[in-house]
Amino acid sequence: MTRMRRWLPGLLLVAPSIAAVAVFVYGMLGWNFRLAMTDQHDEVTEGKFVGLENFTGIWDQQRWSLSVNHAIVFTVVFVGGALLLGWLLAFLMEKGLRGEGTFRAIYLFPMAISFVATGVVWRWLMNSGTGERAVGLNRLFDFFGLEFLQWQWFRDQDWGMAAMAIPAIWQMSGYVMALFLAGFRGVPEELREAARVDGCTEWKVYRHIVLPMLRPVTLSALIILGHISLKAFDLIVAVSGKQIITDVPAVFMWVAVFDSHDPAKGATIAAYIVIAVSVFVIPYLVWSLRKERRS
Amino acid sequence: MTAVADVREERAPSRDRGERAVRRARWARGVRLTLLAVFVVVFLIPVYVLLVTSFKPLTEADPSRAWALPEVWTFRPWQVAWEKLAPGIWNSVLLAVPGSLISAILGSMNGYVLSKWRFPGADVVFTLFLFGMFIPYQGVMIPLVQLLSKLNEVTGLNGVFYGGIPGLVLAHVVYGIPICTLIFRNYYVTIPEEVIEAARVDGAGMLRTYRSVVLPVSGPAFAVVIIWQFTALWNDFLFAVFLTGPRSWPTTVMLNNIAGAQTVPYSQQMAAALLASIPTMVVYVLLGRFFMRGLMAGALKG
Numbered sequence: 123m124t125r126m127r128r129w130l131p132g133l134l135l136v137a138p139s140i141a142a143v144a145v146f147v148y149g150m151l152g153w154n155f156r157l158a159m160t161d162q163h164d165e166v167t168e169g170k171f172v173g174l175e176n177f178t179g180i181w182d183q184q185r186w187s188l189s190v191n192h193a194i195v196f197t198v199v200f201v202g203g204a205l206l207l208g209w210l211l212a213f214l215m216e217k218g219l220r221g222e223g224t225f226r227a228i229y230l231f232p233m234a235i236s237f238v239a240t241g242v243v244w245r246w247l248m249n250s251g252t253g254e255r256a257v258g259l260n261r262l263f264d265f266f267g268l269e270f271l272q273w274q275w276f277r278d279q280d281w282g283m284a285a286m287a288i289p290a291i292w293q294m295s296g297y298v299m300a301l302f303l304a305g306f307r308g309v310p311e312e313l314r315e316a317a318r319v320d321g322c323t324e325w326k327v328y329r330h331i332v333l334p335m336l337r338p339v340t341l342s343a344l345i346i347l348g349h350i351s352l353k354a355f356d357l358i359v360a361v362s363g364k365q366i367i368t369d370v371p372a373v374f375m376w377v378a379v380f381d382s383h384d385p386a387k388g389a390t391i392a393a394y395i396v397i398a399v400s401v402f403v404i405p406y407l408v409w410s411l412r413k414e415r416r417s
Numbered sequence: 418m419t420a421v422a423d424v425r426e427e428r429a430p431s432r433d434r435g436e437r438a439v440r441r442a443r444w445a446r447g448v449r450l451t452l453l454a455v456f457v458v459v460f461l462i463p464v465y466v467l468l469v470t471s472f473k474p475l476t477e478a479d480p481s482r483a484w485a486l487p488e489v490w491t492f493r494p495w496q497v498a499w500e501k502l503a504p505g506i507w508n509s510v511l512l513a514v515p516g517s518l519i520s521a522i523l524g525s526m527n528g529y530v531l532s533k534w535r536f537p538g539a540d541v542v543f544t545l546f547l548f549g550m551f552i553p554y555q556g557v558m559i560p561l562v563q564l565l566s567k568l569n570e571v572t573g574l575n576g577v578f579y580g581g582i583p584g585l586v587l588a589h590v591v592y593g594i595p596i597c598t599l600i601f602r603n604y605y606v607t608i609p610e611e612v613i614e615a616a617r618v619d620g621a622g623m624l625r626t627y628r629s630v631v632l633p634v635s636g637p638a639f640a641v642v643i644i645w646q647f648t649a650l651w652n653d654f655l656f657a658v659f660l661t662g663p664r665s666w667p668t669t670v671m672l673n674n675i676a677g678a679q680t681v682p683y684s685q686q687m688a689a690a691l692l693a694s695i696p697t698m699v700v701y702v703l704l705g706r707f708f709m710r711g712l713m714a715g716a717l718k719g
Contacts, residue, residue: 132534137595139527140542146591147549150557150564157559211456214449228457234701234708235694236652238669239568242676242690243463246470246683254603255482260468265484276679292460297712304713353553356654356669358494362679375555376658387560403551411544 132190151396158389164381176390184345189369190285195257196370197351200294204347205340207291208298215299216306226303229296237293241360244289248361275359276368286368290357294350298343306332332386338413345406371395404406466512471688473497474520478682488696494682498675498689500509505671506692508582509651512667513696516586517646521639522592527594528638529631533613539582550595558659559590565660580662588660597642600711605631637707646703648697668683669692 148182158176161207195404201348215222249258249304252272257262267338275285284400309332317327362368375391380386468486471494473487517715527546531539565579565587578584608631616626631647654669673691676686 129534129536131431132530133536135534135623136527136530136536136542137521139598142548142591143594145551146557146561146588147552148545151552153560206424211453214453217449219446219450219453225453225457228460230705230709231698232460233712234648234697235652236669236697238652238673238676239652239694240463242672242686243467245676246466246687247463250479255480257480261480261483292463296460300709300712332529339641349551349553353555355555359654359658359674360676372553372555375558377557379659383566392553392555392558395553399551401554403548407544407547407551411547 136187136376139166154389154396155202155393157385158393160386161341161384163384165385167334170219176386178389180387180394185356185366185369185374186371189371189374190367193352193354193370195281195349196284196290196354199284200290200351200354201344201347203287203291204295204298205296205343209302211295212306214300215303217381218384222226226300229299231296233297235293237289237356238360238416240289241357244292245361248285248288279367281372282308282367286358286361289353289361290354293357294347298347302336302337305336311336342410344404348402352398352402355397423657435713441692465688467691470683471498473684475684475699477680478536478684484604494684494688494694497685498692501685502668502671502689502692503673505666505668508665509667509669509696511582512589513584513647513650516589516593516650517643519586519590520597520646521642523590523594523641524597524601524642525635526627527598528603528605530623531598531629532602532605533608533610543598546595546598548593550599554592554655558655562659576662576664579660580665582661582665583605585656585660585667589646589653593646593649597646600642600645601635601638604635604641608634613650637710640704640707641711642699644707647700648667648708651697 148262157169159171159173160169161172161175213226219225249256249257249260250273251257252260255274259275263269273285274282277281278285313331314327317331318324322330353372354370355376358368358370358373359376364373364381371391371394375388375395378388378391469486471690472490473482474489474491474493477485477487477489530536531543565584568578568584569575569580572578578587600655605682613626616630621629651667652669653667654673657667657670658673663668666674672689675681675689704715
């Protein structure tokens with residue numbers, strides 16, 4: 123009884139938050155899955171339970187497979203690009219240099235701006251006009267005599283989504299840099315010094331001491347970038363709107379809800395996005411909680 | 418005798434190697450600085466374009482002058498953009514200021530309990546909160562829209578929950594609980610257990626300990642959370658586009674409408690984009706340190 127008096131007030135204080143998360147996160151995820159398993163394809167009828175019909179049926183729609191392909195290309199280019207660029211920036215700054223704070227602030231500032239605002243300028247930069255009508259980067263290529271680099275950017279049939287990843291890389295690689303920089307700085311200097319005394323070259327020190335210790339940071343960055351990428355929405359809407367040429371599941375879902383007025387279809391797409399993210403995130407959370415408990 | 422000679426022979430080339438190493442280190446630093454400077458230029462290209470274009474009169478809209486500085490500088494695009502965007506900016510203030518404050522208060526209480534006044538099952542609760550941090554909001558959006566419109570019907574307050582700022586604040590506060598709790602919990606963990614225990618021994622209850630021991634040292638954590646939530650709420654587009662209507666559109670939605678219209682000249686679009694980014698940029702420049710800490714907390718302590 124006295125023990126309960128000890129912890130009960132705490133539970134009461136957190137209770138509203140627990141209830142809110144229970145209802146708004148878990149309840150609504152469940153509600154969404156439930157809706158995805160009905161045939162409520164307009165906003166007035168009561169849906170009947172149809173099992174996984176929507177989940178299989180959606181693959182017959184060309185737009186769905188297209189948007190999944192787009193999301194995969196976008197994710198690969200964005201995650202790979204941001205990891206590489208972020209790592210490179212951290213690697214260049216790792217040893218410390220004058221004005222480091224300024225460099226860091228410049229690489230990180232895009233994080234503070236909305237994708238919608240940056241989308242405005244990237245749409246201009248990645249304008250598909252060529253020759254006389256070229257603006258943006260195509261015009262810049264022209265100026266430097268690099269006309270062969272001019273292309274359709276996000277309007278390109280095959281690699282448009284790779285272009286769409288460029289603004290995302292620009293926006294997020296500063297964050298990756300900050301993560302890696304913290305990782306680099308976490309490697310004890312004595313460890314490196316010991317390896318050097320043992321006759322290791324700088325490259326070998328990097329390869330065998332530093333790189334293995336960066337693995338947890340790399341995994342964190344991978345998960346964060348991956349889950350941002352799978353739900354990408356703002357940037358794509360801001361750069362190209364609802365065009366099919368850059369469609370991804372998150373935009374397709376928006377169209378399903380507001381233009382097609384089909385709640386069951388929207389819920390099905392949303393459920394697929396949740397599943398895709400969970401596949402990444404749940405093992406990661408389990409792994410990092412276990413690690414925390416061990417230490 | 419021979420031993421001394423040996424040492425001497427070894428020392429000479431090693432000094433030579435030392436000089437070479439110094440020269441190589443200097444050269445490497447030069448290369449690093451050059452590369453970093455190149456990336457600075459690349460990162461600032463969009464800023465150059467935004468600024469330059471936003472001060473251009475319509476007569477200079479020709480593609481051939483796309484990258485040139487304006488011949489005549491004009492504030493006209495900024496004026497027009499301000500007129501179009503002002504209602505949205507006001508809505509965003511009404512959204513982001515109360516939203517970030519409520520989030521910080523809730524996060525502080527949760528973080529305190531989950532680190533210092535734990536109850537059985539606190540770990541499970543924390544883990545379930547963590548997953549809430551990562552869920553794609555698309556997964557809750559349709560039920561959320563349905564629930565909020567139901568609330569409109571039940572309360573008779575049309576356009577408050579669904580289609581209004583209060584509903585949007587509610588959504589952001591609820592889905593912000595996990596990250597805010599995490600930041601505060603990780604901060605409070607560093608308060609020594611003995612301090613809390615001492616207050617307990619003195620007969621202070623949970624709320625009393627919170628008020629007199631924990632809250633006075635919470636300043637930095639509040640700064641981190643308020644900045645994080647303010648930025649997130651100001652920049653959000655997804656919730657806004659699903660939950661608000663024309664009267665309650667925040668800045669991002671209005672900006673997207675302005676930019677999406679083919680008829681609006683680039684100079685006005687870019688001035689509007691800059692206007693929309695000023696508040697978060699000011700926060701970033703003045704309080705970047707706290708912004709960074711929020712980012713790192715988002716990485717789950719790496």
